[in-house]
Amino acid sequence: MPHVHNALHHATRLQDALRVAINESDASFNGLERAGETLTPVLDLWSRPEWALPRGEVWCARKLVVAAGGAGLFASVELVNGAGSGILTVVRAIRATGSGVDISIDSGVALGVVSTNRGIPIDGRFSVVGPASKSTLVVGQLAAGATNAQDIVLGTVSGVESRYPYVLPPGRKLFMVAAAANTGITVTVLFSERLAGDAELATAGL
Numbered sequence: 001m002p003h004v005h006n007a008l009h010h011a012t013r014l015q016d017a018l019r020v021a022i023n024e025s026d027a028s029f030n031g032l033e034r035a036g037e038t039l040t041p042v043l044d045l046w047s048r049p050e051w052a053l054p055r056g057e058v059w060c061a062r063k064l065v066v067a068a069g070g071a072g073l074f075a076s077v078e079l080v081n082g083a084g085s086g087i088l089t090v091v092r093a094i095r096a097t098g099s100g101v102d103i104s105i106d107s108g109v110a111l112g113v114v115s116t117n118r119g120i121p122i123d124g125r126f127s128v129v130g131p132a133s134k135s136t137l138v139v140g141q142l143a144a145g146a147t148n149a150q151d152i153v154l155g156t157v158s159g160v161e162s163r164y165p166y167v168l169p170p171g172r173k174l175f176m177v178a179a180a181a182n183t184g185i186t187v188t189v190l191f192s193e194r195l196a197g198d199a200e201l202a203t204a205g206l
Contacts, residue, residue: 013055013056016054017045017051017054017055018045020051020054049123050123052123052192053123053125053126055194056194056195057192057193057194058121058123058126058132058133058192058193058194059092059121059122059123059190059191059192060118060119060120060121060122060132060133060135060190060191060192060193061119061120061122061188061189061190061191062117062118062119062120062131062133062137062188062189063186063187063188064077064117064137064139064186064187064188064189065184065185065186066139066140066141066178066184066185066186066187067184068182068183068184069141069182070141070182071181071182072143072144072181072182073141073142073143073181073182074141074142074143074144074146074177074178074180074181075140075141075177075178075183075184075185076139076140076141076142076175076176076177076178077137077138077139077140077175077176077185077187077189078137078138078139078140078173078174078175078176079091079135079136079137079168079173079174079176079189079191080115080135080136080137080138080173081134081135081168081169081170081171081172081173082134082135082136082170082171083170083171084170084171085134085135085170086170086195086196087134087135087170087193087194087195087196088167088168088169088193088194088195088196088200089134089135089167089168089191089192089193090165090166090167090168090191090192090193091165091166091167091168091174091189091190091191092165092190092191092192093189093190094176094187094188094189094190095187095188096176096185096186096187096188097185097186098178098183098184098185098186100178100179100180101176101177101178101179101185101187102175102176102177102178102179103166103174103175103176103177104174104175104177105166105168105172105173105174105175106172106173106174106175115136115137115138115139116131116136117131117136117137117138117139118131118132118133118134118135118136118137119131119132119133119135119137119189119191119193120132120133121133122190133191133193134193135168135191135193137189142175142177144181169196169200169201170196170201176189
């Protein structure tokens, strides 16, 4: 095999995405060996949302309404990337209304029951119509101090929080918990999922 100094021939997913992006249907086409240096200035595979699916990323959203649970209980939505899932879940944006919401990432056991609430893919080309994410969302009521991580507080009662992309490897959970007890909240979460590389998980100690 001839030497390819940018080693693009190893990046099969990028090559597949490039073929789709330039409308090349022949899978045997091998004219992309130097695409990294010839196309990057004008073709950024990460800049356009319609190229996420060819890259192997699934973007999902879900809106959940949680009623007030009573004295001493905090309405919550818990996004769970299950242990052994083999994926990375990246939370891109959160909208919370009805109460201030605290956010924390927790590595402990999921507090909610097993949930069938899944994200709905927002790309109409996805093979499944309806809830299809591997990550699940659990609606619940938590006692004070139930999570184990430092909270990051949304500064507004109603708005979009997208300044922090929360990255959840397998076995991690993101808790969105009402700042005040016995109040209801509505939470909408936008997140993406993709297969995690072995090196990524090894770096994280997983």
